[in-house]
Amino acid sequence: MATEIDILQFSKQCNDIFEQISRDVVGQKEVVEGTIIAMIAGGNVLLEGVPGVGKTRLVRTLGRVFDMPFSRIQFTPDLMPADVTGTNIIVKGEDGNAKFEFQPGPIFSNIVLADEINRATPKTQSALLEAMQEHKVTVMGVTRKLDEPFFVLATQNPIEQDGTYPLPEAQMDRFMFKLIVPNPSLDELMDIVNMTQKTMDEVSDCACTGEQLIQMRATANQIPVAEDVMRYAMTLTSATHNNSEYASEAAKKYVRLGASPRAGQAIISAAKVKALIKGRFNVAYSDVNELAYPVLRHRIKMNFEAIAERVSADDVIGMIIEELSKKYKI
Amino acid sequence: MKTEELLKKYRARLTKEAILKSLAFGLLIGLSALVVSGFIVWMTGYKNYWISFVVFAVVTAAAFALFYFLKFKPNDYYVARRVDALGLEERVITMKEFQGESDYIFERQREDAASALSKVSETLLKISIPLALLIILPVVFLLGTGTTVLSALSAEGVIRSGGDIIRTVEEERNKRFYEVTYVVEGNGIVIDEEIQIVEAGKNTNPVMAIAEDEWAFMMWSDGYEDPVRFEANVFENMKIIAYFVPASGDSPFQGNGDKSKEGDQAGDRPGQNGKPGPNGMEGEGDGNSESDDANDQPGGNAGGGKYDPANQIIDGQTYYGGDLYNEYNEKAAEALSQDESIDKEMKEYLENYFKIIAE
Numbered sequence: 001m002a003t004e005i006d007i008l009q010f011s012k013q014c015n016d017i018f019e020q021i022s023r024d025v026v027g028q029k030e031v032v033e034g035t036i037i038a039m040i041a042g043g044n045v046l047l048e049g050v051p052g053v054g055k056t057r058l059v060r061t062l063g064r065v066f067d068m069p070f071s072r073i074q075f076t077p078d079l080m081p082a083d084v085t086g087t088n089i090i091v092k093g094e095d096g097n098a099k100f101e102f103q104p105g106p107i108f109s110n111i112v113l114a115d116e117i118n119r120a121t122p123k124t125q126s127a128l129l130e131a132m133q134e135h136k137v138t139v140m141g142v143t144r145k146l147d148e149p150f151f152v153l154a155t156q157n158p159i160e161q162d163g164t165y166p167l168p169e170a171q172m173d174r175f176m177f178k179l180i181v182p183n184p185s186l187d188e189l190m191d192i193v194n195m196t197q198k199t200m201d202e203v204s205d206c207a208c209t210g211e212q213l214i215q216m217r218a219t220a221n222q223i224p225v226a227e228d229v230m231r232y233a234m235t236l237t238s239a240t241h242n243n244s245e246y247a248s249e250a251a252k253k254y255v256r257l258g259a260s261p262r263a264g265q266a267i268i269s270a271a272k273v274k275a276l277i278k279g280r281f282n283v284a285y286s287d288v289n290e291l292a293y294p295v296l297r298h299r300i301k302m303n304f305e306a307i308a309e310r311v312s313a314d315d316v317i318g319m320i321i322e323e324l325s326k327k328y329k330i
Numbered sequence: 331m332k333t334e335e336l337l338k339k340y341r342a343r344l345t346k347e348a349i350l351k352s353l354a355f356g357l358l359i360g361l362s363a364l365v366v367s368g369f370i371v372w373m374t375g376y377k378n379y380w381i382s383f384v385v386f387a388v389v390t391a392a393a394f395a396l397f398y399f400l401k402f403k404p405n406d407y408y409v410a411r412r413v414d415a416l417g418l419e420e421r422v423i424t425m426k427e428f429q430g431e432s433d434y435i436f437e438r439q440r441e442d443a444a445s446a447l448s449k450v451s452e453t454l455l456k457i458s459i460p461l462a463l464l465i466i467l468p469v470v471f472l473l474g475t476g477t478t479v480l481s482a483l484s485a486e487g488v489i490r491s492g493g494d495i496i497r498t499v500e501e502e503r504n505k506r507f508y509e510v511t512y513v514v515e516g517n518g519i520v521i522d523e524e525i526q527i528v529e530a531g532k533n534t535n536p537v538m539a540i541a542e543d544e545w546a547f548m549m550w551s552d553g554y555e556d557p558v559r560f561e562a563n564v565f566e567n568m569k570i571i572a573y574f575v576p577a578s579g580d581s582p583f584q585g586n587g588d589k590s591k592e593g594d595q596a597g598d599r600p601g602q603n604g605k606p607g608p609n610g611m612e613g614e615g616d617g618n619s620e621s622d623d624a625n626d627q628p629g630g631n632a633g634g635g636k637y638d639p640a641n642q643i644i645d646g647q648t649y650y651g652g653d654l655y656n657e658y659n660e661k662a663a664e665a666l667s668q669d670e671s672i673d674k675e676m677k678e679y680l681e682n683y684f685k686i687i688a689e
Contacts, residue, residue, distance in 0.1 A: 001434070222433070224435070227427060228420070228423060280421070281439035282442075
């Protein structure tokens, strides 16, 4: 049951979070907002951008702004699953006998930065699956629960594809958002250079604890969603399938595989947070439409025709939204 | 404040829109009924054309009521959607849907919606009537008034009813016409109309075969030898050839021992002296018997043909046998005067015709 205090606290903490992040990250407003929305909604985020646009810096800043244990894993082709999850090692007990003791890997943290996630082998990438979805890790038959809140913030580089392993669909689906980190604008670039000429240190402070973040999530969850809006969001998700009852013309033409039900859940969860961040106590069609891009773009698999015509997932999402907007007279 | 009260002024606005829409659709249906009833009245020639106005009024009223109550009457849900479309980001529809909830967050949502509503005037709700409807209405109105005027004029006897017109057209369409063509072989002409379109069962206009100098008219292709002819009771397309032969020399059409066929044709001809062909007077020759006068006439008729005193070439000119005309005309006039079955007007007409032929 949300109270007035919860609402005020949500609003204050959001402002604080954005303010602190802006001390270290210049521009990238949509990426920052998307990441915060996903974190409040309890989702993992995949950041995609060319080298040097601030992906890792943003995640490091988030680790500091949210006063929670933060760990970073640099994914490489020789990284092993045990390097992520941890493993049992032989230690000498107090009684002098050797025994197995679990040595937790970097996944045992609240915020995990999986840097250049597509450079690890599928086997190692798969080590994250259970953690990302169920917030649990199973090693040697023993399942251990991860501390809440738990997030994986992964980065990947869309170029330099040699020696990389594209993430499998199952793992892609576990990222709530895929955010495209653009190159900064000229003004932003000047600000970045001016800021880093003074100091390379990151100066942001803690603005939110893990408990507060969980409370924010609980508050946002109570935002009501009208049936019409909910139906629209689910239709949007279904419309990405080329063979569903609600398949859009764009999906029929360009999509090989549509979004999973997780996408529908993600849109609604994230839309509630977005509405509350905007100071609104209900979810609007506009929230759904704006969030459709980060939620759906990595869940839609394009067919050969789309690739041949250079039609991107974002283009298809735009077409679907346009088609549904006419149908729903939005 | 309750949701209904908050939406009251918007509902009033949208009710006006609903009434206008229902009226427009009602008029469309009513005018369509007027078109149909006006058309039916005009077609049937029914005298009480005012029935169309009654049909129009009843159908319009019924359609208006049906459209308003079943289709356009705004409910809270519709009002909420329309108001939200003014930029309220689904605040009103959410408020409406969760109006029974009492948690703090729902109360805040209602406050937020009410606050947003207070900034939106009901006049921003544009009353919208489909453009297509506005275009179709005048067209249907014109059609409706048009058919009603037609039915009224028909009922008053100013114009014919649609049924009458259709019957006339049908009759006209059922008429059949045939083509009768007169062509020439040899040096001569056919006057007057060489190609004639004749309604089934009717007669053609008379034509005359006239030979050029040093040529003579021989006969028509059906064996008929009178240069003046017309076809009576035409029921098929016909092509009739007028044969002309040189005034001197042999003619392929002159009778001899080998030309019995021509003789037969002459004997079988349907009539002579401009009398109606197939149904005219019986031919004089029989083609199978020798003619009494055949041996005395130029060209001979050894093949059984009949000598005709007309169409002789005298001093290079064709003699058409005017005295025979006169003789037969007199006989015809006499027969005509004695025939009681022909009425007076027809008799006068035929008598004039005989005079013209004689001249």
